[in-house]
Amino acid sequence: MSSTESPDTAAADAAVAETAQTVPPGGVSADGGETLRTVSLSGMSLTVRTRAPRAAGLAPTLFVHGLGGSSQNWSALMDLLADTVDGEAVDLPGFGFSPPPDNGDYSINGHARAVVGLLESERRGPVHLVGNSMGGTIATRIAALRPDLVRTLTLVSPALPELPPQRTAWPTALASVPGIPQLYVRATRDWSKERRTRELISLCYGDPSMISEQEFQEDAREYERRIALPYFWDAMVRSTRGLVNAYTLGGQHSLWRQAERVLVPTLLVYGGRDKLVSFRTAQRATRAFRDSRLLSIPDGGHVSMMEHPQLVARAFRDLLAEDHRADAATSHRP
Template sequence: MSSTELPPVPAVNALPKVSPVEAEGGERLRSVRLPGATLAVRSGSSGNKGLPPALYVHGLGGSSQNWSALMPLLDGLVDGEAVDLPGFGDSPPPDDGDYSVTGHARAVIRYLDAAERGPVHLFGNSLGGAVATRVAAVRPDLVRTLSLVSPALPEVFIQRGAIPTGLLALPGMASLFTRCTKEWTPEERVRGVMALCYGDPGRVSPEGFRNAVEEMERRLRLPYFWDAMARSARGIVNAYTLGGQHGLWRQAERVLAPTLLVYGGRDQLVSFRMARRAARSFRDSRLLTLPDAGHVAMMEYPEQVAAAFRELLAAAGPPAGPGAVVAGGSDRAGAGS
């Protein structure tokens, strides 16, 4: 694993921008070369070294910056890192072009194996929740606790807001959408995303909105932006249709780690009614429901999510001794999607 420093970047939420001076005591971004992929990894406060490790995984179209509101609230509890999945944020596309849930999970596993940080407190949102579920199921040795915010687990009746994601997965739809929206300004695109993902977009500060627009402008200049979006959307759809032992609900039942589930009552992408099924499926779970939250509760209500994680951490107790969990011994993340 090789690592190089990248310049500090602004957060895409209500946090202030991080200047080079401020970044020395705050977030840092580095590039990590792994077999088959290069990942950008965002680190939290340098004062957390020696604490139990945590890893945060974002959702479709997001980045490691989606966790910048939550990570500081867990300072003193965990040594947090957030990854940009291949093709998102500051991570380039994967070498093999595999944007499936399995492919993303494999990248997370390879990073944890190379960094020797496991077992970690693993967080995932949306697509990242599906990825984290798969990682926890196939490599229990890498996961101490699992915290999922609106995880993208299969639904029979999907939310109306999720239909565009399904359509994006169809061949040629990304090109069609690009042509149909070429006149949209970055501001219009950001407002649309926030209206879809937030329970109340008004919670985003003016500075947070400006940061999001700047990030949108940067992403639209990337030649692989829409390809990464379309292929990852296709990966979610494929994962929804996958059955047997590699189905996501079946893998949820295999998760051994204590699990925190967070669902928003105003989520337009993942149905609030799936919360109860998730609570039944994960064998050692606790449920936090936030009636006014949308799809990104860790950005809208970071204090509540942090408090729920502290309770999970207290209930989980100290890590078990060596040999308590049998290692998976492989970076394979299952077949299919």
Template structure:
């Protein structure tokens, strides 16, 4: 290779060839470039003119594709967009390497401010639930309603089934896990993730499993995959230890937006018992419990979750 070639040309030549991200029928992908940050946004345009904007935020190890089943069910009442958080989906890592809850929340706020889409109907799952809680507390002007699906809010007694995920935050554990599982196929990894996040993994269709496996294959080619996972997991653990006004439960009490809480009875990562505490913390909130759902109710039971969201949004519009 000639030394006269530009650095970006050399980088492109040695960069891993990664397959493109899947885009479902009716969806669009675009890239938003901000100083020190590039975010991929998946949109599902509203089926009617003038529908209010919505933003969906995924959980740890997820991406904007996690909302593809539910977004069409609300397309008649909201103009939906789902963001890939920095380092996930098709968004590259942030320049500052900040994967904390605050760092992710700042990315969401910067996106909304840059595009002047707020106030939005804001949705979050797991890690995304903690992120949007912080957004709603810090910037109430950006939020119409808030929907939290198994939000990763601090638990005093973490479920044993959630401990392996929490251990990713411990230095060295991710590299050890990578060595121990280097012979695992993408399908084995995908099925393992579904066992952890679905209440009934056998309900996943072969088509959806195939899409998930191909996405796993794509992610494993990304050189920053484990870095984003481990540092975001560490961000969750660190947020659990914060007290005072920066604590997530204290911030939950400051949320002004009408809030819907969704919890699954078979959730192995966020305890079902947290529904009571969350209902008390988010003032005037409403609660949807799905006894057979796991950690990603919007993927397992999109119609039931969408119906509860529809009722929340309708009541907000009437008020």
């Protein structure tokens, strides 16, 4: 898709075929001791990132990124937890290295079906399921509707309905409004990859100065690669629209109602400087999830697993230790 085309226009078959070359084949080594592989499911292909080598006997864990993110968002945390869990991070359809789904479904249900399909195809469940932002929304829905696939739940700044949303989150929500993405594309056509990356980091991090120059340049190159994909804007806009639509559902389909149905131990991580998910929703979340514990990071932003991975790793280990003790106590009951 060129910068002048509508973001709502699905990528042509020829363009998708061309960009399929950007999807790494199975077993390709990535930077930092990670491996990327492609998993083929019905109507889609998903790229999965793992640490290499993988230790046997560790608890299976799946990490799900947020809107506009990728499996690489979890690299720092996965590295810290490599001795604790057998972790995998997925690129949702249309993000990272995963191509668009054949049916063009970027709804929360569509993304959830992709994650469930991955878990079922690899028979890894129940897993310790970890999600950030939109990935937290997806993980919540899976934990509520498919409890057989989830052992514990960890949500980093989960995108759950908030009314009214904080002012700094409005521009992201407006991406779902017809015509707004086209205006943004035209207005930012001449932006350098450095400026685009700087704006994104400023939105997601509580303290953007924590990013080293090397990390910044790596992020800029990756952002440049992804924004050049013909389906980039289509995936972003449709996923944003799917998230906004999920916020409006009522009854048993309400995200807060589904949070109340989650029975597994749940770790909630919220940042005090989050510009996308207000810290005030942490209190409602701790009440909604029945077996919850809260990690508050006062100077954290929207992606605490990237900004403060040591704190998140410590809380996650505590969650697993608590779950293990509970499981041991249950198994020893007469």
